[in-house]
Amino acid sequence: MLSPAETVKAKSHWNPQFSLLLFGLLLSKLGTGIYMLSLPWLAYDLTGSSLILGSVFAVEMLPYILLMPFGGVLIDKMSRKKIMIVSDVLRCIVLLSVPVLFGVGLLEVGYIYLLSFSMSVLSFMVEVSLMAIVPTMVPFDHLTRANSHIQMIENISTLAGPLLAAFLLGAYGTYMTLALNAFAFLVMAFCVLFINVQENKQQVQLQSLIQDAKEGLRYLWGSQTLRIIAWVSILCNLGMGIVLSTLVFYMRNILQVDEHHTSFVYASIGIFGIVASVVTGPLANRWKKGVLLYSLLFMGGLVGAVTFAMIPHWITAAIGIGVWAGCIISINILLNAYKQEIVENTIFGRVEGALTSIAYISFPIAGLLGGYLIEQVGSRDGFGCFSRNHCLSL
Template sequence: MGDSLFTFAIPWISYKLTQSSIVMGSMYAVSVLPIVLFGPLAGSLVDRWERKKLMIFTDISRALLVALIPLLHFTGQLQLWALYAISFVLTILSLMFDVSTVAIIPALAPKQLTRANASYQLTNQIAELAGPLLAGALIISIGGFHSLWLDAVSFAGTLIVLILMPSFNKPKSRTSLSQIFKDIGEGFRWLIHSKINLSFSFQAMIGNFGYSAAFGVLMFYLLNTLHLNAQQSSLNYTLLGFGGVVGSILAVPLENHFPRGKLIPVLLGIGSAGFVFASISQFWLAPGIAFFAVTVCNTAWNTIVTSVRQETIPSDMIGRVLGFSRVLTRLAMPLGAMTGAALSEWTDPRAVFAVAAAAKVLEVTIALITPIRKL
């Protein structure tokens, strides 16, 4: 819930500071760029350090960084570069936390991976469903900056859970720079020789370009084109979270009734139709409806793909392989965000949704011509 507060508040704050879609798009791009630059390094550390302690460290660090934004605003020292810098570091820490989470799930539920991943997705999506509604109400009542104090406090809940959990892996020998580079090389070689995992990575890379183009300027589109207020904007964002809840609930029964190889392209095709709807409709809730359809399918797709990765990647290499995989999957996100921002400035903003729909069609094509079809 705290993360969804941050996701809603940061574009709102940047828009109110600058009134620029370029700044909003670049803010989203900067929050993704660290994954491209430091993904392999973060993956190596996840494999070599004790994962519980690493998650506790990243949890506390993120709480302090989020609290720094309203603190700087309160003292009158907040500048745009500080938002960029804080978003940059937060992304690195979140990457390490998220990869660690994926790595420990097989130890918790080795025989029920899809169900475990779906349950984890469900709890996250329920929080994301409530978060935008709360964020909209908080921005109206106390302002965007003060709402971030609640995000900072929310990390205490995660910290309590982590403290109560057991340790999942023993730290390896002392980490040296040469060993880290060796780990990175091993992760890269394993990924490029795994056709199924490499196919997923390229597929997600193209899909993320389109999604980032649309999501990176969503707030600008709602405020500047549709002229919505904070509550209406938050309702559109809430539909994203609701779609995630539905997708996480559907993932297990869908996988039980349909082969993965047939299910994946169908899910992606439905997502493409959602973006097409947003590109042709001016209804104030159309972006939310479109992203609802996309998020349903993306969440179900991500749950299934995560299970495949956990089944095929060795436990002691999952950090390194996922680190490199996320470089590929996130590589197009900054470009997508900036492309969406440019299109919003130069032409009809609805063209961004058409670009996102085309990217989904390419995802379907990849699913049909690669080893994904044999799952």
């Protein structure tokens, strides 16, 4: 099998195949942006409880911990193109099931947990497959730039998705919004269908899944750099998890603002993320990676997290979470490019699955503790407690 470098030796950085992939990704991420606001909005409509919102977020993160090492094995040994197509079609079907169940009077809170769990599994399969095929489509010396383009697409969608979700929620309601949202994933599946991808021809044997998952963990544990990345991710995720898991409750119950103000706060993640996508590449060329990562961690924890936690207003919430998320997005761009450079492509899915599983351990904890603390001590003290964890990653 040709190495990724040999496969892309004659390929330009920006080609029709990569452009088609980005177009599909734009629609897919736009759907994710709508879903990001619609799911907690639905959970709040059904229960009005911060603890329920936090627990839904915790369940949403569980697949990244329990199943993802095995998902990484499948991504390494099966057709990544087929995985992406099937996963996107299933995401469409899962979302369409919500308004159908509501229409026949069978929608219960328990199904929201199943929905969030299923969407997380399928989203991971798409995202890791995407990361694994990018090094086969662009030269290695353009990986940071390519990942910046991908992150730019994600941030544009993060900006537009919540704004579109607010319009749809106000005009058509939660269930019609989810129904319309579902079809965005079909566009991604259609685009991937016409992309030529270097496929793995290995046979999958169920009895080898555990051993292959252990191989990814061993590779991760044997690399000091990857262990540091996992530790930094755990601490960052602990702080950001509390914010994301209960943000809708904070906006609706405590600040008492409508879906339009709430969508602007969500959209601020996209606004600052776009800035991060634009400046990360040039900054990486001028600064040492260690210095840049340290500075981003400091700015995100001290400026972004503290501003969000200490000043209870929707404008400062938008600024704080925007700065915080923008710094984390820049960190992700740098770390993703670095992982793609140092990890062999044939084992990338296993390593990424193991790393993601470990890094996401803090998310369920943050969701449950966040919902509990906000009900017990209030949002300011609860958010303030978790914002300090971002600074600890320094």
